[in-house]
Amino acid sequence: MSKFKQFVVIAGLFAITTFAFQQYTQPVEARSGCCSSHDGVCGCGCCDGTPLSDTCSPYYPECNSSSSDYSDYSEPEADPSEDCPSHSTYSYTSEECLCDDGYTFSLSGVACVEIPEHAHAANNDTDVWICDDGYEEVGNECVFIEIEEEEEVVTPEVIDTTDEEVDSADDTNDYDNGDSLSGETEDSSVFLDVDTSNPNEEAISYLYGQGIIGGYTDGTFKPDNSLNRAELLKILVEGQGITPDSTVYNNCFSDVTDDWYAPYVCYAKEQGWVDGYEDGAFQPAKNVNRVEAIKMLINSQGLGDQLESVVDEDLFEDVDKTAWYASYLKLAKDLGILEEENGNYNPSGDMKRGSICENLYRLLIELKANE
Numbered sequence: 001m002s003k004f005k006q007f008v009v010i011a012g013l014f015a016i017t018t019f020a021f022q023q024y025t026q027p028v029e030a031r032s033g034c035c036s037s038h039d040g041v042c043g044c045g046c047c048d049g050t051p052l053s054d055t056c057s058p059y060y061p062e063c064n065s066s067s068s069d070y071s072d073y074s075e076p077e078a079d080p081s082e083d084c085p086s087h088s089t090y091s092y093t094s095e096e097c098l099c100d101d102g103y104t105f106s107l108s109g110v111a112c113v114e115i116p117e118h119a120h121a122a123n124n125d126t127d128v129w130i131c132d133d134g135y136e137e138v139g140n141e142c143v144f145i146e147i148e149e150e151e152e153v154v155t156p157e158v159i160d161t162t163d164e165e166v167d168s169a170d171d172t173n174d175y176d177n178g179d180s181l182s183g184e185t186e187d188s189s190v191f192l193d194v195d196t197s198n199p200n201e202e203a204i205s206y207l208y209g210q211g212i213i214g215g216y217t218d219g220t221f222k223p224d225n226s227l228n229r230a231e232l233l234k235i236l237v238e239g240q241g242i243t244p245d246s247t248v249y250n251n252c253f254s255d256v257t258d259d260w261y262a263p264y265v266c267y268a269k270e271q272g273w274v275d276g277y278e279d280g281a282f283q284p285a286k287n288v289n290r291v292e293a294i295k296m297l298i299n300s301q302g303l304g305d306q307l308e309s310v311v312d313e314d315l316f317e318d319v320d321k322t323a324w325y326a327s328y329l330k331l332a333k334d335l336g337i338l339e340e341e342n343g344n345y346n347p348s349g350d351m352k353r354g355s356i357c358e359n360l361y362r363l364l365i366e367l368k369a370n371e
Helices: 005-025 200-211 229-238 262-270 290-300 326-335 353-369
Strands: 034-036 041-046 088-091 098-099 103-105 112-114 120-121 130-131 135-138 143-146
Touching: 034 353, 103 120, 130 135, 130 143, 200 353, 229 262, 229 290, 229 353, 290 326
Parallel strands: none
Antiparallel strands: 034 041, 088 098, 103 112, 120 130, 135 143
16 A cells, blocks of 8 residues: 555544544533533533532533534533522522521521531521520520429418418418318418419419428419429329329430439329420420410329210311321310310410419319218
8 A cells, every 4th residue: 555545544543533533522512411521521501490400520422413513512501509608508309508407597688607416406587506405505506404492382472461370381371181171362472473363273282281282482472383294294293193203203205214304204194194205205394385284184093994986076166176186285175174165275285383282172173072
């Protein structure tokens, strides 16, 4: 073969190779649903507007066009993830920046803030994060709330306005004479913040006289304070005249070991009044809501067999008669132990100390009347 022919062959092969290489690397418009390639780099986007795949490879046979018209080709748009703040990732699905696990957006929404231990994102307009139940905010941390034994029975200082000697709390009512749970109370109350104008005063005075409840060392009862789970069980267990042995009833939940409330919580668990959470905890410092409290009250008195399986009447305007707690409220209403007769009940609201005293007191009256 002459040198001229060899040159022609080599030139032809070079031309063919160059053409094929250009077809391989030149930017082309992607077909619908396919990614384009631009010099081996994904970035042209998809014709149907869908995001690029994370597994986009340098070459797509679907994108290899025989046409040399690349007039529709455009440079890749800016990566939206570049605008995301630190500790966040761009979601191509929702087309927004999402904070990484353990972080949440600041109130301004321009930064991702670390969530401290024992806290969770607030998801409201006033807080970035909120401490979990049983913890309180101290600085930028969530600290475990130590539950004080508030229920120690004390004889509070009574303000005497008559210059006459005031009898002790056990003598200021005649509830425990065995004849009736109701009766007239003295003008002076057993607690400084519970006078005769308080609608729960009679119930509070009776339960205090029976040693079922106690006050605070400053002589108050704080009837409008919310009730936590540990405090409620102490009231309910003591309401049966039972003081569980602390050497027997302890260590029944991961967060209930040998604390002052352990005997009451563990006794209630043994009796089937309460269950823990899936993680094995009881969360004794968590406030108990109104329907949970009524359920525990009814169960503590062994009245579960009187519950109706189906409630066919409207109890309160904000109570769904198909809700799990409807049967408990129906029984409580029939027994007359609720303060509310109609209107709203606020089932998810916190149970107050004064209200649970009224409920328990009325139930004790009902049970005594049916003896």
